[in-house]
Amino acid sequence: MTTNGRSARLLRGYGWWIILVTVLITAGACALRRVEPVGHRSTATAVAGPKQRAGFAPVPVDAGTEREIARSGTVLRAAAEELGMAETDLADGLDVEPAEQGAAITIAYTGGDAATAQRRAQAVAEEYVRYRNTTTVQSGTAATLVSPAGPAEEQRRPLWLWLAAGAVAGLLLGLISAYAVARRRDRLRGRADYEQQTGLPVLATIPRARRSRGPGAPLPVMLRSPGSADAEAYRYLRARLEPLLGRPATVLIAGGRDGEGRSTTAANLAVALAQSGRRVVLVDADVRRPALHLMFDLSRDRGLTNVLTGRHRLTETLAAGAIVNLRVLAVGAERDNSADLLAGGGLTGLLHELKEQCDVVVLDSPALLEVADGLGPAACADQILVVTDYRRATRADAVRVAAELEHVAPGRVSAVLIGLPERDGGLRPRDQVGRTDRFEVLDGPAEHAPPPREEPEEPAPEQPDSAEKAKPVSAKAAIPKPRVYTSAAAKAEAEARVQAKAAAEAKSEE
The missing domain is CATH 3.40.50.300 (P-loop containing nucleotide triphosphate hydrolases)
Known part of the structure; x- marks a missing residue:
């Protein structure tokens, strides 16, 4: 058999091999999902707003600014001291994002243990609220913890994503290996x-x-x-x-x-x-x-x-x-x-x-x-x-x-x-x-x-010296x-x- 770029002949001769490789790789992806490390994520929600003061106009609150304050070194350093850990370790699993509307922010922490993730998310949220309320005089903004950190939920990629990735990888690997085998056998x-x-x-x-x-x-x-x-x-x-x-x-x-x-x-x-x-x-x-x-x-x-x-x-x-x-x-x-x-x-x-x-x-x-x-x-x-x-x-x-x-x-x-x-x-x-x-x-x-x-052959003339x-x-x-x-x-x-x-x-x- 020769392929020569003819995909139909390749599929006819090695279709079973391509299907086998695809099934095996897909099954392997499903098995990897079972041994995938499971993460736990706990989330708290805080809202910041202007503090009403006599004689002062309220200051608008920007959710992006509040997000950067919650991730700042001042807040993380104090929370890390309270938890008894390094500031860099605390920042690794932290995720702070503005809410879709208003000045609310979500403070989430992902870790291998559910209780640890909940405790660290709550510590960061409380420190952010404390910091914001202690600086009200200077900024005119106060924060409230509207949703304390709840029980951590398991974080795992969905099964369909693993199956799709395994099927695509298996199909590509099957085609490449079938072509290589066909060329090797026919060369x-x-x-x-x-x-x-x-x-x-x-x-x-x-x-x-x-x-x-x-x-x-x-x-x-x-x-x-x-x-x-x-x-x-x-x-x-x-x-x-x-x-x-x-x-x-x-x-x-x-x-x-x-x-x-x-x-x-x-x-x-x-x-x-x-x-x-x-x-x-x-x-x-x-x-x-x-x-x-x-x-x-x-x-x-x-x-x-x-x-x-x-x-x-x-x-x-x-x-x-x-x-x-x-x-x-x-x-x-x-x-x-x-x-x-x-x-x-x-x-x-x-x-x-x-x-x-x-x-x-x-x-x-x-x-x-x-x-x-x-x-x-x-x-x-x-x-x-x-x-x-x-x-x-x-x-x-x-x-x-x-x-x-x-x-x-x-x-x-x-x-x-x-x-x-x-x-x-x-x-x-x-x-x-x-x-x-x-x-x-x-x-x-x-x-x-x-x-x-057709002429009678004549004796060849003598060759000249190398110079000629x-x-x-x-x-x-x-x-x-x-x-x-x-x-x-x-x-x-x-x-x-x-x-x-x-x-x-x-x-x-x-």
């Missing part, structure tokens, strides 16, 4: 658990990508930071994958849901294969949420959808991929039926054409569990790599993706786990400080270029936004530039 528990649940071999584990900023941020880590541990992990993946590849071969990078790292894995694997000497074409087949044109700073005007609809030829759409041996086929112009193009036979024919001109075709595919067109490219692939985010994916999703792909391409599916901790079987390669890869970088903007031709080594990351300085031709004139200019470059190459070969 992956390591590399061995993934292989056992899905039946797929794990070729490699890739560290979770760290967000990069500044110039070159969109570039794949194999170009941006070839000496990092992340880049070494992709070389390890290349080493595990190469024995499974024929010449030529098609590798599909698949995944269950968006955001698990399919496009990043496809781009870096394509660069790694190209650096090993293979001629590679990277194809963006994710027509819903394409990302490769952003990584390689390409235009979406021409690409896969243009070739499948017959609007452009393959040689017009392939673009240089920052290094030699790598070409990129962007997703192409957005169309209403882009997803339907992957379901026809046009993609199969295109892949056959690409395999005649390169060694490896790497495809970035849509999310299998979110869109209907994710299985189309799988039937055309020679090898399929399922990219799974270890922290985000659930067992149910992993098993379902593996089953879907094994049904379409039995025996050709392997897995790549993203963000797998070392304690759970993850590989943690080390940074290679000072590493400088010796591969030729295509400087300048990535113009559309024809695919590499090519910089591995300066490829195209990675402008964050892709170039998009917005007018017919811009497209015509680009086409003319491509034709001129192709003519210059043909002339140089002659």
Whole structure:
């Protein structure tokens, strides 16, 4: 079972648990009420009013003022001496409030013993009245104790309040614990658990990508930071994958849901294969949420959808991929039926054409569990790599993706786990400080270029000294936004530039 925010499935699977926790917490709240310390409260009432004196106008009495006088240190000190206790202890349980009408005040005391509460409330009330009457000459106000302190009453929270608080707390605790249990039972528990649940071999584990900023941020880590541990992990993946590849071969990078790292894995694997000497074409087949044109700073005007609809030829759409041996086929112009193009036979024919001109075709595919067109490219692939985010994916999703792909391409599916901790079987390669890869970088903007031709291999020239080594990351300085031709004139200019470059190459070969 997987929750994935689906409350209905959570309630169906763990409703009994939520009810049980709610009942237990409510019963516990009821039991706490029984052992709650019981307080006793005794209340006295006093009224203050103006003293009638000949030749003097009566002074109005304010209940708020009388309240402060009853709580003053003068009154409490005298009452505490009479009771034989500390003034601070007496003030702790005292509560003085004005009555709703007139100048009456209520003097209440709450304590653990009924007799003690009554005695202390009466002492404070009597001292307040005595103090007020002894100062009549100065203030013209007198006080009367109209209601002596009566027997103390028990003070306890009502049962309904305990039951309501227990029910709310139990319901919240039940929901939280049910969600935690569901996530725990449905999460992956390591590399061995993934292989056992899905039946797929794990070729490699890739560290979770760290967000990069500044110039070159969109570039794949194999170009941006070839000496990092992340880049070494992709070389390890290349080493595990190469024995499974024929010449030529098609590798599909698949995944269950968006955001698990399919496009990043496809781009870096394509660069790694190209650096090993293979001629590679990277194809963006994710027509819903394409990302490769952003990584390689390409235009979406021409690409896969243009070739499948017959609007452009393959040689017009392939673009240089920052290094030699790598070409990129962007997703192409957005169309209403882009997803339907992957379901026809046009993609199969295109892949056959690409395999005649390169060694490896790497495809970035849509999310299998979110869109209907994710299985189309799988039937055309020679090898399929399922990219799974270890922290985000659930067992149910992993098993379902593996089953879907094994049904379409039995025996050709392997897995790549993203963000797998070392304690759970993850590989943690080390940074290679000072590493400088010796591969030729295509400087300048990535113009559309024809695919590499079949030519006899020539011996590689000797590498220059370290002072003349090519910089591995300066490829195209990675402008964050892709170039998009917005007018017919811009497209015509680009086409003319491509034709001129192709003519210059043909002339140089002659």
